[in-house]
Amino acid sequence: MxxxxxxxxxxxxxxxxxxxxxxxxxxxxxxxxxxxxxxxxSEIQCCGQATASAVNIMQFARNLTAATTPTALAAPxxxxxxxxxxxxxxxxxxxxxxxxxxxxxxxxxxxxxLNLSFNAFGGIxxxxxNRGEEWQIIGTSVxxxxxxxxxFTGGNVGLMGAHIIYEPL
Amino acid sequence: xxxxxxxxxxxxxxxxxxxxxxxxxxRQSGYDPRHCGEGRVFEAATLTCxxxxxxxxxxxxxxxxxxxxxxxxxxxxxxxxxxxxxxxxVHVPFEQLAEAVLRHAEKSAESPIVLLSP
Numbered sequence: 001m002x003x004x005x006x007x008x009x010x011x012x013x014x015x016x017x018x019x020x021x022x023x024x025x026x027x028x029x030x031x032x033x034x035x036x037x038x039x040x041x042s043e044i045q046c047c048g049q050a051t052a053s054a055v056n057i058m059q060f061a062r063n064l065t066a067a068t069t070p071t072a073l074a075a076p077x078x079x080x081x082x083x084x085x086x087x088x089x090x091x092x093x094x095x096x097x098x099x100x101x102x103x104x105x106x107x108x109x110x111x112x113x114l115n116l117s118f119n120a121f122g123g124i125x126x127x128x129x130n131r132g133e134e135w136q137i138i139g140t141s142v143x144x145x146x147x148x149x150x151x152f153t154g155g156n157v158g159l160m161g162a163h164i165i166y167e168p169l
Numbered sequence: 170x171x172x173x174x175x176x177x178x179x180x181x182x183x184x185x186x187x188x189x190x191x192x193x194x195x196r197q198s199g200y201d202p203r204h205c206g207e208g209r210v211f212e213a214a215t216l217t218c219x220x221x222x223x224x225x226x227x228x229x230x231x232x233x234x235x236x237x238x239x240x241x242x243x244x245x246x247x248x249x250x251x252x253x254x255x256x257x258x259v260h261v262p263f264e265q266l267a268e269a270v271l272r273h274a275e276k277s278a279e280s281p282i283v284l285l286s287p
Contacts, residue, residue: 035270035271035274035275036271036274036275038267038271048187053187053188055190055191055194057194057197057198109248110221110248110249110252111221111223112218112221112222112223112224113223114223114224115197115198115199115226116198117182117190117194117195117197117198117200118182118184118187118190119184119187119188119189119190121187121188122184122186122187122188123182123183123184123187123189123190124181124182124183125180125181125182125183126180126181126183127178127179127180127215127224128178128179128180129178129215129217129224130175130176130177130178130179130217132176133176133177133178133217133224134217135217135222135224136222136263136267138267138270138271139270139271139274141270144266144270145270154194154197155194
């Protein structure tokens with residue numbers, strides 16, 4: 001299938017401890033549409049938009065607890081195919097920045113997390129995976145699949161934008 | 170054995186127009202603090218562990234052995250490396266875990282999935 005970009009134009013993360021529900025509009029979360037869908041995350045970029053120095057300890061990590069009732073994305077946030085020729089997906093992945101109860105970041109040592117700390121006052125952080133080395137989201141089991149970009153405890157978080165490039169298989 | 174560099178990802182933390190990160194935050198994130206200050210750009214290779222798919226920032230100054238799994242032909246993160254040293258360790262690459270999850274999901278879509286430790 002074709003690659004897609006999930007992007008949030010501008011949001012201020014909140015420093016949140018592992019295992020605590022993330023507040024709406026402070027994170028970006030990505031889940032497979034079904035128990036058999038696989039998503040390969042190949043690129044994550046965070047761009048600072050703060051007007052004063054602000055350390056954002058961003059982490060892309062597995063969700064320990066899934067969100068309940070994710071809210072559909074609304075402009076200016078979005079999720080769409082990189083190629084304009086892509087056919088619409090029968091089961092599009094679930095991407096959201098708000099939910100009835102937000103997801104909780106994993107607090108276990110043996111689940112993956114990617115640390116993307118940067119200063120949101122002009123800083124940029126970007127991670128690319130090599131082919132075959134992508135961050136995989138398989139099915140819907142927590143601690144194996146759903147993943148979110150959010151701010152870890154610490155820092156004095158500031159405004160930022162971000163995108164996540166992924167491919168449903 | 171072919172070069173393991175083929176597995177490497179790429180991380181860039183650009184503070185060329187930013188005050189940058191404090192040294193403690195940079196260290197916590199696995200960055201080199203000398204390259205994360207004001208006006209600096211930090212670039213590094215990243216490694217993805219084949220057992221848990223955790224991505225770690227490669228430290229080029231590391232002197233300890235970087236654990237290599239001959240069954241996967243791949244590097245492991247330190248957490249999984251410790252697990253492989255246990256007496257009762259059973260080799261479970263992430264792909265095997267993925268297959269188990271998918272197989273279980275296909276067989277019983279309604280029942281809860283039993284997670285295997287990577």
